[in-house]
Amino acid sequence: MAYKPFDxxxxxxxxxxxxxxxxxxxxxxxxxxxxxxxxxxxxxxxQVKLEDDAEPAPVYRP
Amino acid sequence: MKASASAAQIAEAVxxxxxxxxxxxxxxxxxxxxHNPMLGAFTEITAARALDQADLIDGxxxxxxxxxxxxxxPFAVKNLFDIKDVVTRAGSQINRENPPAGRxxxxxxxxxxxxxxLLGALNMGEYAxxxxxxxxxxxxxxxxxxxxxxxxxxxxxxxxxxxxxxVPLSLGSDTNGWIRVPASFxxxxxxxxxxxxxxxxxxxxFVASLDHLGPFARSVRDLALAYDAxxxxxxxxxxxxxxxxxxxxxxxxxxxPGLRIAVAGDYFAGSAEAQxxxxxxxxxxxxxxxxxxxxxxxxxxxxxxxxxxxxAALHLERLRARPDDFDPETRDRLLAGTILPAAWVARxxxxxxxxxxxxxxxxDGVDAILAPSTPMKAPLIGQKTAxxxxxxxxVRANLGIFTQPISFIGLPVAAVPVWLDGEDLPLGVQxxxxxxxxxxxxxxxxxxxxxxxxxxxxxxxxxxx
Numbered sequence: 226m227a228y229k230p231f232d233x234x235x236x237x238x239x240x241x242x243x244x245x246x247x248x249x250x251x252x253x254x255x256x257x258x259x260x261x262x263x264x265x266x267x268x269x270x271x272q273v274k275l276e277d278d279a280e281p282a283p284v285y286r287p
Numbered sequence: 288m289k290a291s292a293s294a295a296q297i298a299e300a301v302x303x304x305x306x307x308x309x310x311x312x313x314x315x316x317x318x319x320x321x322h323n324p325m326l327g328a329f330t331e332i333t334a335a336r337a338l339d340q341a342d343l344i345d346g347x348x349x350x351x352x353x354x355x356x357x358x359x360x361p362f363a364v365k366n367l368f369d370i371k372d373v374v375t376r377a378g379s380q381i382n383r384e385n386p387p388a389g390r391x392x393x394x395x396x397x398x399x400x401x402x403x404x405l406l407g408a409l410n411m412g413e414y415a416x417x418x419x420x421x422x423x424x425x426x427x428x429x430x431x432x433x434x435x436x437x438x439x440x441x442x443x444x445x446x447x448x449x450x451x452x453x454v455p456l457s458l459g460s461d462t463n464g465w466i467r468v469p470a471s472f473x474x475x476x477x478x479x480x481x482x483x484x485x486x487x488x489x490x491x492x493f494v495a496s497l498d499h500l501g502p503f504a505r506s507v508r509d510l511a512l513a514y515d516a517x518x519x520x521x522x523x524x525x526x527x528x529x530x531x532x533x534x535x536x537x538x539x540x541x542x543x544p545g546l547r548i549a550v551a552g553d554y555f556a557g558s559a560e561a562q563x564x565x566x567x568x569x570x571x572x573x574x575x576x577x578x579x580x581x582x583x584x585x586x587x588x589x590x591x592x593x594x595x596x597x598x599a600a601l602h603l604e605r606l607r608a609r610p611d612d613f614d615p616e617t618r619d620r621l622l623a624g625t626i627l628p629a630a631w632v633a634r635x636x637x638x639x640x641x642x643x644x645x646x647x648x649x650x651d652g653v654d655a656i657l658a659p660s661t662p663m664k665a666p667l668i669g670q671k672t673a674x675x676x677x678x679x680x681x682v683r684a685n686l687g688i689f690t691q692p693i694s695f696i697g698l699p700v701a702a703v704p705v706w707l708d709g710e711d712l713p714l715g716v717q718x719x720x721x722x723x724x725x726x727x728x729x730x731x732x733x734x735x736x737x738x739x740x741x742x743x744x745x746x747x748x749x750x751x752x
Binding site: 270282 | 496582584585588589591592595603606607610611615616618619620622623624625626627628631633634635636637638639640641643684696
C-alpha cells in the first residue's frame, strides 16, 4: 500500500462519536497532521511482505 | 565528595568509613538547591527521606554490617517511578490529582536495598510521549553542556541531573529511545536493557509492548553497578522474564577476544554528522564490517504506530474527560492515536516478530552492532525543524529514527557518549547486542571508556564543587 492523501476531517467526524470523543475545533489541525504522519508510517509497514502465519510479537502466556 | 565523584568512588569511601553517607547526601542536596533552578532536573526533592536513609547506611557502617555495593550513593528517578508518599505525576498535570504512591517502584526499592539513597523525582516529557525533554507544565529540563539546548526526552531530567553533577546515577524509561536520546545529547552512558529484563512494577506505563526502564551514569562501572542492583525477577511485572540475574560489574574488564563488531549501514547511515561519531567508535574497535538491518525504516514506522495506538488506549478516558489539561503536543498525537485502524496495529505487531527474526540472524555473524543514537547533536530548546539529509524536517518526530527500530525488538543497548575533537557538544552511539547480552554492551562500552574514546564528564560550570 502506498500512501494516498485522504480526508482526515471525515475520518475524525466518523470516529469521534464511536469513541465518545469531543474534538475541539482548535485540536483538529494537530490531529489531522498526526493522522497524516501515521498513515505514511502504515504505508511503510505495509510494504514489508508478511506471510499469513506470521505471529504477532506479544504472546499471552497463561 | 565533589560533583564529579563516581558512584563507585562514593560507595568505596562510605563503605570504608572515610566519609559519612550523610555528608555525601548533604553535599548533593546543596548542589541540587543551587543548580536545579537552572537545570530543571528535579520536580520533587525527598530530602528528609534521603537523610534518614543516609543515617541508616552510616549506622550499618558503624556496626560493621554490609551497607551494600551502592552505599551512600545519591540517585534520583524520572517522575513516572512510584515513590512512597509522593504523587507520581508522569510529567502530566492531570496525574498530580492522584493520591501519593503507597509504596516504591520495584527498582527504587532495589537501588535502596543496595545502599543507594533516593534524592527525588526528575522532570520528563508529558506521559513520556516526548523526545525533547520539554514540558509545558514544569518547564524544560536544560542541557548542562549548553543551557539553551534540549536534554532530549522523555527522560530529560534524568540526564540533566547526572550531566549537571547533581547525582552520579539516575533512572529513566525508554520506549522509543528515551534513555538513549538524552544520553546522546547530554553526553552520558545509558543502558536500555533487554525487553523484560528489569521490572517495571509501579512505574507509570505508556506502551506496554515497548516500555523499558534503565540507568544513566557518567561511568560504565556505575552503570553496571546500578544495573546489577536492579536485576531479578518480580512477579508484579507480567512482561518480565524469569531469567536469573546475570551480574556484569565484576566482569567489565574481562577481555573480549575475537569479538565481532559491525556498523549498521544503509538506513542508519543517513546522517553524516552522526556517522562521524560512529566512525570514531568503529575505528577504536577496529570494526570494519557493515551489516544491514533489513526493513529498519518499516520497523521504525511500526514502533510509531504501536506507540500511538497503545498510548491512546491508555489515555482514552482522560482524552474524553479533559483534553485541555494535556500538553497540546501530546494531546493531538494521542487523539489521533485513538482512531488508527486496528489492522495497522495488528500488522505492526506481526512485523515486530518478523523484524526480530531477521535481525537475530545477523547475530550469527556478529556479537555487537554500532549505530548512532541520534541524527544530530542537541537542538535548541523550542527548535521545531532541522536539516536531515539536506531536507528541512520536524525535529520532534525525527530524533528517534535510529533508536526506535532497536527498542522495537527489545535488544539491549549501551549508549556511549562521543565527542569529536574541538566540539562542545557530544553525540551518542548505540552499542547493540543480542537479547540478554547486556554484558557484551557494557564490556565494549568499558573498553571505549578505558581507551578514552568515550567520556561523560560533569558539564563545565557544574564540575568543581
